[in-house]
Amino acid sequence: MSTQNGDVRHRQPNGKVSNLANGATIAGKNDIAHTTDEDAKNAANTMNLLICVGGIYASFLTWGVLQERITTTNYGTESQREVFKYPVVMNTVQSAFAALLGYLYVLATRKTSSDLPIFPSRKIVWPLSLVAITSSLSSPFGYASLQYVDYITFILAKSCKLVPVMLLHVTLYRKRYPFYKYAVVALVTAGVAIFTLQSSSGSKKKGASSNSVYGLVLLGINLMFDGLTNSTQDNIYGSFRPYTGQQMMCALNVMSTFLTTAYLLVSPYLVQSGVGAMFGIDAKGAGELQDALAFIQRHPSVGLDIVGFAACGALGQVFIFMTLSIFGSLLLVTVTVTRKMLTMILSVVWFGHTLSGMQWLGVGLVFGGIGMEAELSKREKQRKLKEKKSG
Secondary structure (H helix, E strand, C coil), X not given: CECCCCCXXXXXXXXXXXXXXXXXCCCCCCHHHHHHHHHHHHHHHHHHHHHHHHHHHHHHHHHHHHHHHHHHCCCCCCCCXXXXXXXXXXXXXXXHHHHHHHHHHHHHHCCCCCCCCCCCCCCCHHHHHHHHHHHHHHHHHHHHHCCCCCHHHHHHHHCCCHHHHHHHXXXXXXXXXXXXXXXXXXXXXXXXXXXXXXXXXXXXXXXXXXXXHHHHHHHHHHHHHHHHHHXXXXXXXXXXXXXXXXXXXXXXXHHHHHHHHHHHHHHHHHHHHCHHHHHCCCCCCCCHHHHHHHHHHHCHHHHHHHHHHHHHHHHHHHHHHHHHHHHCHHXXXXXXXXXXXXXXXHHHHHHCCCCXXXXXXXXXXXXXXXXXXXXXXXXXXXXXXXHHHHC
16 A cells, blocks of 8 residues: 555565665665665765865866956057956956856746746845845955955955854844854964964965955955845745745846846946036946947957956856755855865965965964854854753
């Protein structure tokens, strides 16, 4: 006979009924099959883990190198420098790539044609629009800061997303954290402060020669927008269940592409009206899109770098959401933290940066704090699981 959940049940000679489902045994006779199934499952999980981790590392390590090369390389001469300063164009190309890959990700994971809608309700449009706006504004501020701060400071600051995320969770969404999380934030902030104060002693062959106050302000705005983006995303996941990562990836990148494309089309009129000067648009230019296209025509190699940058960023997002869906956030935190560390070390080796002893102390504090947060979060989750089982 069969049960409502589809399990097959057999009546034994002694009158007892046994279930046959997912490798269950009859009088212990199916142990070998059960072991084989477990081994196959473990092997599949290991392969998925290697694919996810390898994809994140390969995508974002390449993404980081291309980002620094695009934004700091002098494509002109020593007397007439030409540096690519069009972050909105870079952001638009990347979001377009990510929207396409996100939609393909949805198609690959949905079970029916009506499953996993990108916008499941009208109520979700407003918070998604807020995230799209903040994420679209965040990247240009981050790219612009690279003209005034070195890339190592940029990477370390980006590793401090915990600070604005926690601040905005507490102030906007009234969330509370255990004490150790505040201690981790203090460690990370101290590490960044030490590194930034000591950065002027480092010798850098490319990028800014020192960290200016203006550059640090731009970087601070970038972090605040990142914090608002992440805290609002958490609120969306909690308020609109079951909204998945691939749905949000596609929706946000579609909206971001629309917003940044609209800006690029309007920017020539902003230049002519004089309003563009308030937003840092070159008054002598024809708008960011036209100026970027002219720059790429003069220096075709930067166009290839931008396409590679966008493709790596979009592909990296797919692996991030894939890791979340299969293994959860704890493993993703571990992977992204080590990826950021490898990005920083690669920048030191590749572009000839040198760090002082105090700067290495700052690095240790930052990544030590992040690693401690990940470990304590893991222990806290294990403790809650034990309490749940015992209860």
